[in-house]
Amino acid sequence: MIDNFTASVCVIATTVHMAAHLLLPGVVAWACFRTRWRLAWLIMLATLAVDIDHLLADPIFDPERCSIGFHPLHSYPAIALYVLALSLKPLRIVAAGLLIHMVIDSSDCLRMLF
Ligand SMILES: [Zn+2]
Numbered sequence: 001m002i003d004n005f006t007a008s009v010c011v012i013a014t015t016v017h018m019a020a021h022l023l024l025p026g027v028v029a030w031a032c033f034r035t036r037w038r039l040a041w042l043i044m045l046a047t048l049a050v051d052i053d054h055l056l057a058d059p060i061f062d063p064e065r066c067s068i069g070f071h072p073l074h075s076y077p078a079i080a081l082y083v084l085a086l087s088l089k090p091l092r093i094v095a096a097g098l099l100i101h102m103v104i105d106s107s108d109c110l111r112m113l114f
Contacts, residue, residue, distance in 0.1 A: 010063050013111060020104045021048060025097055033093065044097030050074070051101075066109035074105060 025044035033040035053071040067074045085095035
């Protein structure tokens with residue numbers, strides 16, 4: 001049983017996390033892909049589908065679980081592939097979206113440490 005304060009912190013952290021997943025790709029798309037930022041943002045939002053690997057976990061969603069290194073598409077080898085894909089121009093926007101996703105998920109892991 002968690003107390004009200006802890007529950008409130010979880011709700012706020014989850015809300016900030018979800019907002020970051022929506023807004024940060026938009027900022028990066030605007031900054032790095034200026035001429036086609038709307039399409040770049042849309043493509044990066046589509047990379048949210050990487051969370052499909054949560055379906056393999058039980059429970060599917062756990063606000064107190066660090067995704068990085070736990071889920072297959074959030075594993076360190078997968079992240080290394082996303083970094084490599086960043087160097088391939090046709091995959092650059094997708095790779096950027098995936099890496100932004102991993103950074104945001106990593107921030108949750110750091111929050112859990114402190
Ligand atoms: Zn994720």
